[in-house]
Amino acid sequence: MTNTDSDNSREWAEQAYALLKKRQEEQKQELEKQEEQKQELEKQEEQKQELEKQEEQKQELIDIPNKENIAEPELGEFDDNFTWSAMVLAAQGKKINQISIDEIDWLTKLRRGLEETRKGFVTELLDKLGDDPLTPESLDDLETLLIRADVGIDSTDKVISALRTKLNEEVVGGEAGIKFLKKELKLIIDKPIKNSGSDLLVPQKGKLNVWLLVGVNGVGKTTTLGKLAYLSSKSNYKTLIAAADTFRAAAVEQLKVWGDRSNVDVISNQSKNADPAAVVFDAINSAKKRNVDLLLVDTAGRLQTKNNLMDELAKIKKIIDKKVPDAIVESLLVLDASQGQNGLKQAKSFAKSADLSGAIITKLDGTSRGGVSLAISEEVNLPIRFIGAGEGIKDLRPFNSYEFVEAMLADK
Numbered sequence: 098m099t100n101t102d103s104d105n106s107r108e109w110a111e112q113a114y115a116l117l118k119k120r121q122e123e124q125k126q127e128l129e130k131q132e133e134q135k136q137e138l139e140k141q142e143e144q145k146q147e148l149e150k151q152e153e154q155k156q157e158l159i160d161i162p163n164k165e166n167i168a169e170p171e172l173g174e175f176d177d178n179f180t181w182s183a184m185v186l187a188a189q190g191k192k193i194n195q196i197s198i199d200e201i202d203w204l205t206k207l208r209r210g211l212e213e214t215r216k217g218f219v220t221e222l223l224d225k226l227g228d229d230p231l232t233p234e235s236l237d238d239l240e241t242l243l244i245r246a247d248v249g250i251d252s253t254d255k256v257i258s259a260l261r262t263k264l265n266e267e268v269v270g271g272e273a274g275i276k277f278l279k280k281e282l283k284l285i286i287d288k289p290i291k292n293s294g295s296d297l298l299v300p301q302k303g304k305l306n307v308w309l310l311v312g313v314n315g316v317g318k319t320t321t322l323g324k325l326a327y328l329s330s331k332s333n334y335k336t337l338i339a340a341a342d343t344f345r346a347a348a349v350e351q352l353k354v355w356g357d358r359s360n361v362d363v364i365s366n367q368s369k370n371a372d373p374a375a376v377v378f379d380a381i382n383s384a385k386k387r388n389v390d391l392l393l394v395d396t397a398g399r400l401q402t403k404n405n406l407m408d409e410l411a412k413i414k415k416i417i418d419k420k421v422p423d424a425i426v427e428s429l430l431v432l433d434a435s436q437g438q439n440g441l442k443q444a445k446s447f448a449k450s451a452d453l454s455g456a457i458i459t460k461l462d463g464t465s466r467g468g469v470s471l472a473i474s475e476e477v478n479l480p481i482r483f484i485g486a487g488e489g490i491k492d493l494r495p496f497n498s499y500e501f502v503e504a505m506l507a508d509k
């Protein structure tokens with residue numbers, strides 16, 4: 098190789114190097130550009146999700162029924178609903194001058210709410226029975242209908258065998274059959290209530306009562322708590338709310354709306370990932386200072402980590418036991434009636450680990466599965482304490498088994 102050759106090849110190599118370097122530089126820049134674009138896209142996606150979340154939360158707040166629900170209901174028509182409701186009240190010993198529009202309004206709602214349950218059940222049963230006495234075949238039909246209404250196998254067995262025994266002893270007409278059925282269903286629902294020692298759940302005066310509302314997400318815990326705050330403060334119990342669902346960002350706002358409506362304060366901790374037990378700790382301090390009768394605790398239906406809901410509840414309970422050992426604590430499982438058998442499953446699993454003292458059945462309006470209340474009583478042995486039939490602040494009442502069974506089996 099001559100010198101010139103070597104000079105040339107050096108020059109060539111330099112050029113090649115420069116070219117490769119440039120290409121590599123360009124590739125690097127291209128990669129950086131792609132990375133930037135990717136990050137920009139990710140950012141946009143995050144912003145979009147954040148906006149969607151905000152919109153969802155806003156929607157939830159909008160979904161909370163407005164204040165007009167607190168207005169006194171107006172007396173409706175003198176119709177079938179009124180007559181039925183008045184008769185149900187009269188049958189319980191109410192005098193004419195003791196009946197309020199509120200009560201009529203509620204019973205009308207309850208009866209309407211259970212219409213779907215009734216339709217697939219009593220109406221069909223009455224059609225089948227006609228005016229004829231009950232036969233073993235009609236008992237088979239009844240069995241199917243009860244199971245279909247989510248009354249549960251155990252309750253159904255109990256009722257059917259009681260009817261069968263009666264049928265062996267005497268002739269039972271259609272109307273008498275329904276009457277007997279109502280009595281049997283009421284017995285099933287009343288058993289855990291009687292066992293609990295108190296027919297009606299009310300806060301005990303002179304003590305701090307703490308009611309924890311527990312249950313899976315979306316069943317109506319927060320809404321029920323809002324309605325309970327209203328009932329309680331209207332009944333002159335000094336009431337306070339603890340916002341111990343620290344998972345859902347909108348939960349505190351949702352509670353504050355309910356609190357405002359019933360003039361009940363909400364104790365919360367707005368910081369991200371606040372500890373629910375710490376919120377309860379603060380709330381108990383406030384409750385003691387203010388001489389509160391009833392502290393209502395909203396809990397999460399789902400958590401950010403996989404740690405168990407039950408562990409979280411246990412932690413909350415521990416705090417209560419430690420800080421106010423003489424408090425009267427109620428753990429009330431909230432169940433969505435429209436979930437039927439799934440609700441029963443939830444009740445069984447919560448009952449196993451969460452030391453429940455009662456159940457609240459919500460969303461009885463517009464479901465065909467009100468019968469699940471019987472399964473809860475019979476199979477989980479939980480006293481039903483309140484029922485909800487609507488999204489308004491007044492759409493929750495203490496549970497009354499007579500009214501419930503009458504509404505479930507109302508025959509017109």
Ligand SMILES: Nc1nc2c(ncn2[C@@H]2O[C@H](COP(=O)(O)OP(=O)(O)OP(=O)(O)O)[C@@H](O)[C@H]2O)c(=O)[nH]1
Pocket residue numbers: 160161312313314315316317318319320321342345348397398399459460461462485486487488492
């Ligand atoms: N129709 C009807 N809707 C109800 C009733 N109770 C609650 N809801 C509605 O059910 C939805 C969920 O209620 P929430 O009270 O937020 O349920 P939650 O159990 O607190 O839900 P999480 O906090 O997500 O676990 C809301 O849209 C409520 O308005 C009821 O009795 N009837």
Ligand SMILES: [Mg+2]
Pocket residue numbers: 318319320342348395396
């Ligand atoms: Mg909630």
